[in-house]
Amino acid sequence: MNAILNFASRILPGLGRDEDVHAFNGGVHPPEHKSESSTQPISVLNLPKTLVLPLRQHVGHLPKLQVKVGDRVLKGQLLAEAEGTVSAAIHAPTSGTITAIDEQIIPHPSGLPDTCITLSSDGLDTWAPLQPIDWQASDKKTLVDSLRRSGIVGLGGATFPSHIKLRSNSQSPIHTLIINAAECEPYITCDDMLMRERADAIVSGIEIVKYLLGAEKCLIGIEDNKPLASKAMRAACSQGQAEVKVVPTLYPSGDARRLIHLLLDLEIPSDKRSTDLGVQVFNVATVLAIHRYFAFGEPSISRIVTITGNVLQPQNFEVLFGTPLNDLIQAAGGAHTNTSHYIMGGPMMGFDLPNSQVPITKASNCIIAARQDLFPAAPPAMPCIRCTRCADACPVNLQPQELYWFAKSDNFEKARDYKLFDCIECGCCSYVCPSTIPLVQYYRYAKSEIIATDKAKEAADLARERNEFRLARIEREKLERAQKHAERAAGGRAEASANTDATVPSTPTASDSNDKQAAIAAAIARAKAQKLAGGSPAPAQTSPTAAADNTDKQALIAAAIERAKAAKLAAAQAGEAPKNTENVSPSVQAEIKQTDALREKVKKSSGENADIGSETSADKG
């Protein structure tokens, strides 16, 4: 049957591809809208008066504040340092004074406020003393440790701290470095412009990353709609540092797993990371940032942002993190009056910004001023007619129409069976649906429901296991006590032997009351689990464990069991976390954040400090 299908797709037109590039299923090719913003060179924005720096600009733990209100800081000075394994530092993008550290609206799909550092610029832009590092003369470990202070995260939108992706891993050495320069989303041109203008610096960055990873080979994947960029990169790679591979323009070729397949004909198994197969993916802007860090000592304080859509002069700017969006809009000639709102990211995976004051962050690759007719509201959804256009377009080869059906009917088990968690939320299915069903929204909903249920279940399991452990302890203590009694009785005192007789029949009564206690403990655990599922921050800590202040030995056993549980839980979460892409959608990021938060709670409650399983999503760009 497969042979028939293969044969048929070979003889039918439009399905043949370059032999060098290995197509994935589906994909879509929306109007590119890239030329609008790629005619002008990258400009530098004027220094903003105030900058607002959210502490949460990356995937992972919040960094630890190093400044307080009133502090004067220099450009490039550390404001918050990475805490825990998966975390990234934040630096002052310019010199000035810290005027506030409080909650402000951040550019995030939730639209919720989060802790931000407000920095008033002094207009001098004075650099702190910088320390370039001669990477060729240093050992890898020192370099990677130093990168931890750079604040560099994946700039393709995934914002995963880069130093973690560069840590050496003896189990699966990296042989191939892939530079993701596909930039497959419409409108976005920041990577394109970066490659056209700074190809040499990018290639220097590639050399560093290759060295750190120990990779022999480097492939740069660029879509064929960026001929100038691929030409510039080819020229810069004249020493053979990397090979430029031009892939067909087909969204979502910039998704890490799709790009690896395109370039290497390698399908990363769903339950593995690309690094398990010796492949690591970096975004093109990220390697440039790494180059700047080592060559000049510059931490990550700015990025290239595309401002396009309904603005007078769509263009790319080098923007300091924390710059208010309004400044960027003004620099692009201002927005037309009929602008309805702003979108961060591309039209396929981006999200609505809550207002035009939000700061530019490490994740802001593109801002699109939206207009009603540019992004018309979808007509009311019709029923699914099972036309399978969505399945034909799905790059993961899922059956979106089935997933939709299961998500809609809250049949989450089935949705999981049909690999809901392999969905990368790329939006191809919604893009081609004749019934204009907001399919991706259904998947986001189903995923969040499943994750919430799983979390509650894990918490409940944890509580139950703890309770079982507690019962076992009580039982053991009782036995020990009985033993002591027996020993004492054996000591030869007559009255003691009477006591022993009395003790033995009392045992069943004690265990009765134990049962009752167990039931109560279970009920408490259930209630806690429910609370946890409801988003309450209450950790799943059961009081009986807290009372386990007995012998040292018991404490040791308890600690060991908790460690094992924490590891198990972390592993379970690692399995469930959708661990896909360079371009992880913000909602997935939110989920990761939630998972991280939960993990922290579990760690706290089990008295563990090690970062078990915290790099579960290490293959995000």
Added chain:
Amino acid sequence: MNRSPYISDAPSVSTIMFKVLLALVPGIAAYAWVYGAGILVSLTLATSTALLTEAALLKLRQRPIKPYLMDMSAIVTAWLLALSLPALAPWWLVVIGTFFAIVIAKQLYGGLGYNPFNPAMVGYAVLLISFPLIMTKWPAPLALAAQPLSWSEQLNFIFSQSLPAALHVDATSSATPLDYLKTQLLLNKEVASISLAPMFGHFGGQGQEYVTAAYGLGGLYLWQQRIISWHLPTAFLLSLAAISGVFYLVDPGHFATPLFHIMSGASLLCAFFIITDPVSGPTTPKGKLYFAAGVAVLTYIIRVYGGYPDGVAFAVLIMNMCVPLIDSLTQPRVFGHEK
């Protein structure tokens, strides 16, 4: 808020249905040319019945009427049914069939997108069971009729079943070539001699083969427009050719050629328009191949051994029942997973 993607590029359901109707036009033209313009009356009757019943049912079910009428899926059902009925079918036959198709097979199951059975084929099957005599009598193609009916005589026949005084029903209608072949074979005649009868044309039934060819043309247009994929028609036609070919090779005296089976009856209408109904069909690529092959085999068996002249309707309905099973057994391999 995360409501991406913000853009889309998809023909609306109405556009898809409109193109299906458009693709039927060559077939209808050929039909009218071969059997007379009476078919246009049937189509009009079916269309109005479909729209009226659909609107009434939507109102009863308190659904918005306009968007669902505008999707034109009811008209597609109506046309497919009308084209499957014998030419010059009496008006009430058309109305009853359409009523069943829209009310029972579609709306009572939940309307567009929810019908497990192909509505047009449900309508057809109901009529075939209830009125077998009328359903198996086809008028002879105009070119063959001793006295071709004029336009007004056709109208008269559709609405009152009355014929010009000089004519008897049997003079204008007969069994279809498929039916005739079967009855003649029962009389121990050989295929070769049977097909010398004037009702047989080059490949299939005289005249009917042109209609069939025109359906094929419309089908290719649908494929070119990416409304249908190649899987269903190809698998159906190849399987039908294969099974009839095997029988023909074993005993050419008693079994018609593959070409006859493909060009006769509703084969091409089935291949391009009926089994390609997305709602009641399978969704996986492999499932489509199995489904179409199943319809082809059943069609052949019913044609050759069953009590009905053509097997398409029942074959489709039986395979519709298997769709959930087929779909669940043919899930494609998800990226990054073992089979």
